[in-house]
Amino acid sequence: MDITGKQMPTTSVNNCGNYRRHRNRHLQHQHVMVRTEPLIRNSSLWVNSGEADPMAARFPGIDSTDFLDAITGRTSCRRCHRSRKYYCYTCYELMDGLAGRVPRVALPVDVDIIKHVQEVDGKSTAPHAVIVAPDRCSVRTFPDIPDYSDQNAVLVFPAPNARTLQHLIDDYRHDVGPHPDSAVDNGSVERADKQLPFNRVVFIDSTWRQTNHILRDPRISPLLANRTVILSEHESLFWRHQRDSPRTYLSTIEAIYYFFSDLQHILDERDGNGGHNDHRYDNLLFFFKHTYNKLRLKYNI
Ligand SMILES: [Zn+2]
Numbered sequence: 001m002d003i004t005g006k007q008m009p010t011t012s013v014n015n016c017g018n019y020r021r022h023r024n025r026h027l028q029h030q031h032v033m034v035r036t037e038p039l040i041r042n043s044s045l046w047v048n049s050g051e052a053d054p055m056a057a058r059f060p061g062i063d064s065t066d067f068l069d070a071i072t073g074r075t076s077c078r079r080c081h082r083s084r085k086y087y088c089y090t091c092y093e094l095m096d097g098l099a100g101r102v103p104r105v106a107l108p109v110d111v112d113i114i115k116h117v118q119e120v121d122g123k124s125t126a127p128h129a130v131i132v133a134p135d136r137c138s139v140r141t142f143p144d145i146p147d148y149s150d151q152n153a154v155l156v157f158p159a160p161n162a163r164t165l166q167h168l169i170d171d172y173r174h175d176v177g178p179h180p181d182s183a184v185d186n187g188s189v190e191r192a193d194k195q196l197p198f199n200r201v202v203f204i205d206s207t208w209r210q211t212n213h214i215l216r217d218p219r220i221s222p223l224l225a226n227r228t229v230i231l232s233e234h235e236s237l238f239w240r241h242q243r244d245s246p247r248t249y250l251s252t253i254e255a256i257y258y259f260f261s262d263l264q265h266i267l268d269e270r271d272g273n274g275g276h277n278d279h280r281y282d283n284l285l286f287f288f289k290h291t292y293n294k295l296r297l298k299y300n301i
Contacts, residue, residue, distance in 0.1 A: 061279025065290040103283040116210035125253035153200040155223040162230035172197035
C-alpha cells in the first residue's frame, strides 16, 4: 500500500457479468475513482509529510514497536484497577507482561513535567517519558509541585530572556573557567567542563492559559528570571497539532527528546565528536512512534 496516498485507488474494478457497464462508468468517473492526493493533507489531526516513513527516517534508534500491535484488549492496572492497554497514564506503570519488553532510556539529569490538574491525562504524551525513563522522569500535578527556587534547575519555556542550550553551556564554561580539574564526583576527578550547569530540567505540559497560572507560582517563578531555556526549532510530527499554530510547536515528549538530543549534539561538538549521532535518546519516542504509525495507517496517508 502506498501510504503517502499517491495514486491510490479507492475501489477495485467490478469484474462481474456487468463488467462493461461498470467499466464504462468506472472510466467516466476515473478522475474520481483514482485519488491522486492524500486523503487528509492538513488538518488539526494530521499533516501529511509526503515521506514514506518519517519516524524511521528521523529516529532510526527507536526499537521495533511491532509487539504492541499484538495487544488487542485492555487489562486492569495493578494499582488503580482502571482499564488500560499498554500503560497506565494515571499511575505511570506498564501493564503486566510489557515490563522488560519496552525499552529504557538513560538520561543525564532529572526531568520534571508539570501538568495542570485540569489537563486530560489520556491525551498527553508526558507519560511516555516516565514509562521509558522512570528513574529520571516524574509528572507533577499542579499545584502539588516542589519548590524549584532553591534547585539547580532550568525551565524549558520561550521566555523573552530564555537562552539556547548552546548559550547556557557556553556561559557555564565561561563562568567555571577553561580547565578546572577540581570537581570530585564518586571519588573520581571530573573536569567541570564535562559537567552540566543544571541537574534538573522542568517542562510544563498544559494549555497556555494554565501555563501562565503555573508560571506565577512563587515556587517556579524564580526560574523565569534567568533559568529558562528555549529549544532550537524542530518540526513536530504530533497528531494533535493545531491547524493555526506553527509546525514547530512540539508535543511534550518531542520537546523532551529534542532537549536531550540537542544537548548531546552540543556536548559531542565540544568534545570533538561532532557529526556522530548515536541516537541514544530515540527511544523516548517509542510510544509516540507507535501511535503515529497507527494513525498513519488508519487514515491511509
Ligand atoms: Zn493505574
